[in-house]
Amino acid sequence: MEFLVVRYAQDHKLSTRQRIIETAGRRLKNDGIVGSGVAALMKDAGLTNGAFYAHFESKNDLVAATIADQLGIQRQVLAQAPHGALGIEQFVRSYLSVGHRESPGEGCPSAALLAEVGRSAEVIKREYTDGLLGIVDEVAIRLWPQDPSSIRAQILGILGSMIGVMQVSRALADPALADAILEQGIQVALTALRNVQPSQPLSS
Amino acid sequence: MEFLVVRYAQDHKLSTRQRIIETAGRRLKNDGIVGSGVAALMKDAGLTNGAFYAHFESKNDLVAATIADQLGIQRQVLAQAPHGALGIEQFVRSYLSVGHRESPGEGCPSAALLAEVGRSAEVIKREYTDGLLGIVDEVAIRLWPQDPSSIRAQILGILGSMIGVMQVSRALADPALADAILEQGIQVALTALRNVQPSQPLSS
DNA sequence: TGTACATCAGTGAACGCGCGTTCACTGATGTAC
DNA sequence: TGTACATCAGTGAACGCGCGTTCACTGATGTAC
Numbered sequence: 001m002e003f004l005v006v007r008y009a010q011d012h013k014l015s016t017r018q019r020i021i022e023t024a025g026r027r028l029k030n031d032g033i034v035g036s037g038v039a040a041l042m043k044d045a046g047l048t049n050g051a052f053y054a055h056f057e058s059k060n061d062l063v064a065a066t067i068a069d070q071l072g073i074q075r076q077v078l079a080q081a082p083h084g085a086l087g088i089e090q091f092v093r094s095y096l097s098v099g100h101r102e103s104p105g106e107g108c109p110s111a112a113l114l115a116e117v118g119r120s121a122e123v124i125k126r127e128y129t130d131g132l133l134g135i136v137d138e139v140a141i142r143l144w145p146q147d148p149s150s151i152r153a154q155i156l157g158i159l160g161s162m163i164g165v166m167q168v169s170r171a172l173a174d175p176a177l178a179d180a181i182l183e184q185g186i187q188v189a190l191t192a193l194r195n196v197q198p199s200q201p202l203s204s
Numbered sequence: 205m206e207f208l209v210v211r212y213a214q215d216h217k218l219s220t221r222q223r224i225i226e227t228a229g230r231r232l233k234n235d236g237i238v239g240s241g242v243a244a245l246m247k248d249a250g251l252t253n254g255a256f257y258a259h260f261e262s263k264n265d266l267v268a269a270t271i272a273d274q275l276g277i278q279r280q281v282l283a284q285a286p287h288g289a290l291g292i293e294q295f296v297r298s299y300l301s302v303g304h305r306e307s308p309g310e311g312c313p314s315a316a317l318l319a320e321v322g323r324s325a326e327v328i329k330r331e332y333t334d335g336l337l338g339i340v341d342e343v344a345i346r347l348w349p350q351d352p353s354s355i356r357a358q359i360l361g362i363l364g365s366m367i368g369v370m371q372v373s374r375a376l377a378d379p380a381l382a383d384a385i386l387e388q389g390i391q392v393a394l395t396a397l398r399n400v401q402p403s404q405p406l407s408s
Numbered sequence: 409t410g411t412a413c414a415t416c417a418g419t420g421a422a423c424g425c426g427c428g429t430t431c432a433c434t435g436a437t438g439t440a441c
Numbered sequence: 442t443g444t445a446c447a448t449c450a451g452t453g454a455a456c457g458c459g460c461g462t463t464c465a466c467t468g469a470t471g472t473a474c
Contacts, residue, residue, distance in 0.1 A: 034238040118374035125377040157388025164368020170322035173329040184361025
């Protein structure tokens with residue numbers, strides 16, 4: 001029986017891979033998917049472009065892994081929020097804040113990359129879907145612990161609203177207007193959250 | 205005094221410029237700003253890349269003009285909707301429809317390009333801001349003809365919500381979920397529209 | 409009416425550059441004996 | 442303890458290609474006389 005030869009720390013390559021994914025998060029959110037080159041993504045991690053394909057099958061492979069990682073981080077942050085509706089309200093106010101608007105690289109991957117994800121390969125859309133549903137469940141369990149999955153679609157709609165509001169705020173050239181829409185977005189989201197019910201409202 | 209020499213129809217060059225802008229609308233919305241090359245944009249208009257700089261100063265110049273044009277079209281469509289809240293409700297349902305989701309190239313420029321606009325040059329953000337405010341005013345005058353500008357920020361927030369919901373629906377790999385979020389987005393938007401008031405709600 | 413010339417929208421090749429991806433190689437680290 | 446060899450994460454040059462932009466040229470259309 002042969003022994004496993006370990007010339008590097010056993011997790012060296014894996015930790016390099018993880019470092020690439022983490023630095024890629026900031027770059028992709030700042031410059032977009034198409035706007036970020038493989039060479040730049042590797043340089044951010046302190047490596048050269050040649051090493052890329054030892055860690056990932058393709059650029060799409062890294063993008064998919066990065067989006068999954070980013071949404072996972074967002075979910076963990078949310079998991080540390082206070083329980084119940086109060087924690088969610090804090091999340092909404094923090095999400096729709098000026099600080100978040102000014103730091104896309106440190107912020108929500110959806111706000112930075114959503115439309116590009118919609119144009120991307122199926123593998124990326126699947127990772128995005130899974131990651132977003134993780135966040136949705138994290139919110140849902142706080143608002144309706146009895147049956148979180150029954151309010152999934154409603155939470156999804158509210159998160160989508162918040163993402164759109166953040167994007168508009170970033171795109172507006174008028175700073176006062178950019179601030180005002182954040183405040184309105186908070187009102188829209190909080191109102192919608194108050195209206196969340198476990199089943200579709202019926203008209204009769 | 206010299207006469208103006210006109211070898212081509214007087215509006216020939218202008219109409220070519222307009223054709224480029226119109227065909228660029230579809231291409232940019234389908235492939236994104238960074239994802240659309242100048243050569244492809246010109247080919248769509250039946251021209252070669254060399255002619256581009258006779259019509260536009262730069263790619264950014266075309267993108268800015270195209271975004272202004274696209275938002276203008278969207279405003280005109282809205283202007284033909286029935287007066288009052290009913291017209292707006294129709295607009296919301298048509299915006300958050302499966303048809304719109306499946307045809308980004310024929311749809312809303314914000315849903316397709318918003319995050320990229322946020323990363324773009326100031327000239328593009330300014331054209332975007334102006335164009336979006338035109339749409340906002342078109343909605344506002346239907347909901348609050350007495351003083352449309354007083355509900356600008358609120359309308360802006362609602363439009364932002366709708367844009368985000370459309371983007372999420374396009375990015376989800378799960379068709380049932382993608383449909384469900386559209387329905388939820390309609391509810392969120394209509395509820396918010398019902399709550400629109402001419403001044404900020406005060407707590408005391 | 410015919411010929412020389414001017415205009416100018418559009419062509420297509422070329423510029424330097426960065427893209428995603430491939431690959432021969434390096435050099436640090438380990439084992440074998 | 443020393444030397445030959447194996448492993449393999451990472452390097453850096455190169456591949457073909459498309460990018461945004463420039464520019465010498467074409468050719469259709471007009472005027473001048």
